[in-house]
Amino acid sequence: MHLTKKGEYALRTLIRLGIAQRQGKDVVSVSNLAEGENLPFKFIENILQELRLAGYVESKRGKEGGCRLAKPQVEITIGEVVRLIDGRLAPIGCASETDYERCTCPDEHHCGLRMLMIDVRNAIAQILDRYTLADVVSVTLRKMERDGVQLPFEAESEKPAKSKTTQRVTKPSRVRHADPLDGFLTLLTKPQNPL
Incomplete structure (x- = not known):
């Protein structure tokens, strides 16, 4: 499976709309989404x-217009969005459930590569369809x-007042590599620290 730029941008956009919704922002302008x-x-x-x-987003016209999620966040699986935008999850066509393509292998039913890629597809689908x-x-x-990063749609009145104690707010930094301990599943299973 290869997530295209279009698939990546669609997911990032939905996540940003989800964050806005969780923070009580009704609609987000397209320019705010693009800039953010x-x-x-x-x-x-x-x-x-x-x-x-x-049916994932809806538009609101007018001066205060923009877009918002059209479905509850719990009803949108990541797998269905990836399939909508990028098609199959399988790395090769003959291992796909939804977008099967016959391969050139002389014995597809006994092909070790196909069997392995079906397992890869199953593992990807299991994660993307679960969350x-x-x-x-x-x-x-x-x-x-946790990292002290300012939330994107934090209302002016909700921003912490400057106090005499200096609270360090870190800006997101450019990641140079993908640390396995920074994965979604690792962060999902870590207990939350009370503030």
């Missing part, structure tokens, strides 16, 4: 159109709070 995730505006518009047609947008939003917010 550092994504191309036109690309986000096209992705939002596709997500709207599939919902609500799960990802929860873990994302928890990590941001």
Whole structure:
């Protein structure tokens, strides 16, 4: 499975809309989504159109318009969004349940590569279909709070007042590698630290 830029941007957009919803923000403008995730505006518009047609987001017109989630976050699995945008989860066509393609192997039923790739597909599907947008939003917010990163839709009145004690707020830094201990499942299973 290869997540395309379009698939990545769609998921990042949905996560941002989920964060906005969790923070009580009714709608988010397309420009705010694009700017907040550092994504191309036109690309986000096209992705939002596709997500709207599939029933994941809805638009609100007018001066205070924008978009919002059209379904509850717990009803949106990551796997269904990936399949919508990028198609099959299987690394090769002959291992796909939803987008099967005959391969050139002379004996597909006894092909070791196909059997291995079916297991890879199953493992990917098991993770992506198990977790919902609500799960990802929860873990994302928890990590941001843990790391002292300012939440994206924090209202002015909710921002912590400056006090005499200096509370260090860290800016997100550029990640140079993918630390296995920074994965979603690791963060999901770690107990929450009370503030």
